[in-house]
Amino acid sequence: MTGRVAGPGPEPPLALLAELTHRCPLQCPYCSNPLALERAASELDTATWCRVFDEAAALGVLQVHFSGGEPAARKDLEALVAHAAGQGLYTNLITSAVLLDAKRIEALAKAGLNHVQISLQDHEPRGADRIGGYAGGHAKKLDVARLVRAAGLPLTLNAVMHRQNLDHLEAMIELAVGLGAGRLEVAHVQYYGWGLRNRAALIPTRAQLERATEIVTAARARLKGTLVIDYVVPDYYARRPKSCMGGWARRFVNISPAGKVLPCHAAETITTLSYESVTDRPLAAIWRDSPAFQRFRGTAWMPEPCRSCDRREIDWGGCRCQALAIAGQADAVDPACEMSPLHEHLTAIAAGESGAPAPEFTYRRIGAL
Ligand code: SF4
Ligand code: FES
Secondary structure (H helix, E strand, O other): OOOOOOOOOOOOOOEEEEEOOOOOOOOOOOOOOOOOOOOHHHOOOHHHHHHHHHHHHHHOOOEEEEEOOOHHHOOOHHHHHHHHHHOOOEEEEEEOOOOOOHHHHHHHHHHOOOEEEEEEOOOOHHHHHHHHOOOOHHHHHHHHHHHHHHOOOOEEEEEEEOOOOHHHHHHHHHHHHHOOOOEEEEEEOOOOOHHHHOHHHHOOOHHHHHHHHHHHHHHHHHOOOOOEEEEEOOHHHOOOOOOHHHOOOOOEEEEOOOOEEEOOOOHHHOOOOOOOEOOOOOHHHHHHHOHHHHHOOOOOOOOOOHHHOOOOOOOOOOOHHHHHHHHOOOOOOOOOOOOOOOHHHHHHHHHHHHHOOOOOOOOOOOOOO
């Protein structure tokens, strides 16, 4: 059973993102995994993950998102889902789907899986398989999406959008409706990790973005009651930053395949912080008082103008990893904010790169760099 109790220290996290593995048959050039991918030999074993889910439930976590890499690359996925579900945790599988089949979907449903999220690279096989770097992937995803619905599980599709597929957005929305998804996440690529590396090949023009926003607005009205559409816009064209992760160490906790406890998926780019492992200390202790979690929690760390801004408890100062990537300092004002001295620089990057021919992708794989 979960128990969210008020007490000294920070509120417990709402959700745990369990990155079970970095192994994945796909090679998406915008993957949120770090550039330095972990190998299978360093992955936590089944018993350790189960202990982590026990600790998460005791801490007050409500949801576990099974992610990767491709979480189905782990043969013990079904056992891990069953264990987390047995602890009363809501379980969500975030998957490329290409390693799943009818037997595994049935086993996952029996294990107590509550929800499935499948990523889509494009609306048709040629473009999708090129972007994902995996032949036959798109057709397989559609088959698995139908199996998920046939098993009675709710389905969300994640459409990661960028300059090379944004003009197909209407077709992707129709695909989601046809597959019986209840929700579609239209998420523009965020530029850290592999996405940052491939930014020039991915960043859309402002005109492309504006057209996409119109399409989403119209589709939301048209499909009310059929399909919920979430929409994540790219920071580079924003005037205010997003509330990244709902605030550093406020709502979410990530655990890497080797057990490192992180406030977000890109946190390891901030090399001035050191992250503790579930193999060394209990999750609750790390969440409560690890220096890396405390570093940007709340508002006391903020520079001006964030410190006296009336949005400081709305966006929590934006994204620390983006501040590092663009300003070179994790404690700088997020350049997505108009108040940052680097905001114009960010806009100029977007205009310059999106207006030039797209370079080849650097696909995400061990040894690609
Ligand atoms: Fe957010 Fe800081 Fe910009 Fe205010 S100044 S909107 S808190 S990033
Ligand atoms: Fe790390 Fe935004 S991705 S704080």
